Amino acid sequence: MNTSAALDPGELTAYRRFSRSEWAALRASTPLSLSADDIEGLRGVAEQFSLTEVADIMLPLSRLLNLQVAAARGLGVVQDTFLGRPVVAPPYIIGIAGSVAVGKSTFARVLRAALSRWPDHPRVELITTDGFLHPTTVLESRGLMQRKGFPESYDLRRMIAFLSAVKAGEAEVSAPVYSHLTYDIVPDRAQVVRRPDILIFEGLNVLQPSAGAPLLASDFFDFSVYVDAEEDDIAEWYRQRFLLLQRTAFQRPESYFHHFRDLPEGEARAMASKIWDAINLPNLRENILPTRERARLVLRKGADHRVQEVRLRRM
């Protein structure tokens, strides 16, 4: 099986396809005038993100989302008026899905910065589903340490309860926090969300069905994005990130991968490939890629991380 760009006829009718330049041209409808400094500021949120990526991909998307937020608020007014209640806009929730190492969190950080520049929705929060992984003690007791990222490794009830509380407009909603350094949930720490204008909810599992549970994460989404790329490219990004972490985070004694800190580069690459092939690639094929066609927007990246094609669902 591969993750090639080929689409079946059903998908072709569901989505409009845009080349990079066609999508970039939609920036023309962006009334927000960003100075060169503003754009540089957005890029600073994630140094890997190039200026052209911000201008060509992120600005049209932030405009589309700005219009969508306004429309969703309009519908909220209709419902509150019908119910005779004071009008309160619930947070607009955007799900971001895709493989391990495809660049979801990088993309989400830049999207957050871009959306928060709009005066009508300055308060944008970002939560990753990593925090809803079961802690290591639970994963170990269930024999799931080699299944991290698979559906059974998450506390889905807690994840759905979190989204439900945010959408219901609760004043403060807490999410657990995961550390990539210790490879575990951080005890006694929480990330608190306080009625943001927009919540970006990022993780490989956000578009997945939840076995047996009545609600899915995507039931709470107003919009969703799938970050897509060739399997081989993602595997290489995973290896590159592993090598970077080896030179940085793994050097710290509290790192779960501290014992890999002095592996020669060839062996470190082989170790990264082994973890990729054993865990993250099967998870991509079995559980993540099958959710791609649920997304409203699919961004297809090339080997250089630049988005080459955008597919937008017809609604």
Ligand SMILES: Nc1ncnc2c1ncn2[C@@H]1O[C@H](COP(=O)(O)OP(=O)(O)OP(=O)(O)O)[C@@H](O)[C@H]1O
């Ligand atoms: N637009 C980009 N340009 C260049 N490099 C990028 C870009 N986006 C991500 N990367 C790099 O690709 C790697 C994976 O990115 P990131 O950590 O954002 O992925 P992720 O999908 O959030 O992964 P995970 O699911 O493991 O958290 C990182 O090394 C990151 O620096």
Ligand SMILES: CC(C)(CO)[C@@H](O)C(=O)NCCC(=O)O
């Ligand atoms: C925490 C997840 C599942 C998602 O971010 C991922 O980073 C992970 O830890 N995968 C398990 C195999 C690995 O260490 O790459």
